[in-house]
Amino acid sequence: MTRYLEDTATERLEADEREGLYGPLAEAVRALVDASIRTEVDDHVIRQATADLERIAGHLRAHQLPGSYGVHSEAPGRRRTWGSPVIGVRNPIAPPLTLQHAPDGLVWSEFRVGTAYEGPPGRLHGGMAALILDHVLGEAVSASGHWGLTGTLTLRYRRGTPLGRLRTEARIDRVEGRKAYVVGSIADDEGITVEAEAIFILPKGYVHPDATA
Numbered sequence: 001m002t003r004y005l006e007d008t009a010t011e012r013l014e015a016d017e018r019e020g021l022y023g024p025l026a027e028a029v030r031a032l033v034d035a036s037i038r039t040e041v042d043d044h045v046i047r048q049a050t051a052d053l054e055r056i057a058g059h060l061r062a063h064q065l066p067g068s069y070g071v072h073s074e075a076p077g078r079r080r081t082w083g084s085p086v087i088g089v090r091n092p093i094a095p096p097l098t099l100q101h102a103p104d105g106l107v108w109s110e111f112r113v114g115t116a117y118e119g120p121p122g123r124l125h126g127g128m129a130a131l132i133l134d135h136v137l138g139e140a141v142s143a144s145g146h147w148g149l150t151g152t153l154t155l156r157y158r159r160g161t162p163l164g165r166l167r168t169e170a171r172i173d174r175v176e177g178r179k180a181y182v183v184g185s186i187a188d189d190e191g192i193t194v195e196a197e198a199i200f201i202l203p204k205g206y207v208h209p210d211a212t213a
């Protein structure tokens with residue numbers, strides 16, 4: 001039977017420590033992105049800030065992964081998606097979402113989006129809504145014990161999604177062979193703004209990297 005690796009208590013503690021280190025770094029860069037979009041300070045301050053940031057990037061690049069982050073081990077134990085553009089603890093591009101799992105398989109999150117994700121004035125960019133929903137729907141597939149890549153993702157933008165506080169949720173509808181059908185949404189305080197449905201497909205011959213015999 002296929003089993004998936006779980007963290008021990010010590011491994012969880014180590015991972016929490018790493019999260020406590022990298023989380024604030026990503027949060028500081030997120031604040032920087034917002035500041036970069038909205039600042040109206042004098043030109044010389046911007047030039048100075050640019051030089052300072054280039055210097056800081058140089059410090060961080062002194063020792064780094066040779067390639068992309070992928071699904072990587074920060075510490076012993078379960079591999080983590082800390083580079084994810086949706087939930088990644090280490091990725092300042094991620095809003096980030098913290099996903100919650102209900103006992104009935106519903107995956108949901110309450111989160112905030114700011115100016116970095118603006119499409120129409122004051123509203124969430126449609127592509128960003130697709131990114132969030134792709135991930136959350138994929139997570140609902142995983143939560144059901146299945147796995148797969150997005151084959152088709154269909155969105156219906158019912159009305160504009162305001163920047164600010166939002167909620168997303170997803171649940172699996174059914175599984176047919178290697179295909180998992182899943183549905184979800186993004187909502188503001190007034191109700192659903194974007195509806196999504198997707199088919200996630202387990203690629204032919206795929207073996208999960210965390211699977212043990």
Ligand SMILES: CCCCCCCC(=O)SCCNC(=O)CCNC(=O)[C@H](O)C(C)(C)COP(=O)(O)OP(=O)(O)OC[C@H]1O[C@@H](n2cnc3c(N)ncnc32)[C@H](O)[C@@H]1OP(=O)(O)O
Pocket residue numbers: 134135136138139142148149150151152177178179199201202203204
């Ligand atoms: C928990 C973390 C969540 C993270 C979520 C992140 C999600 C992602 O970003 S995934 C990245 C984006 N997606 C991709 O890159 C996928 C690229 N595509 C592929 O790899 C392949 O085309 C893949 C895996 C979808 C299907 O390939 P393959 O396994 O060869 O499928 P194949 O054997 O031809 O077809 C299997 C079944 O699926 C159907 N199918 C194939 N492709 C699609 C598709 N794109 N859409 C719908 N159905 C499809 C076929 O009709 C067939 O159906 P049936 O069994 O009824 O005849």
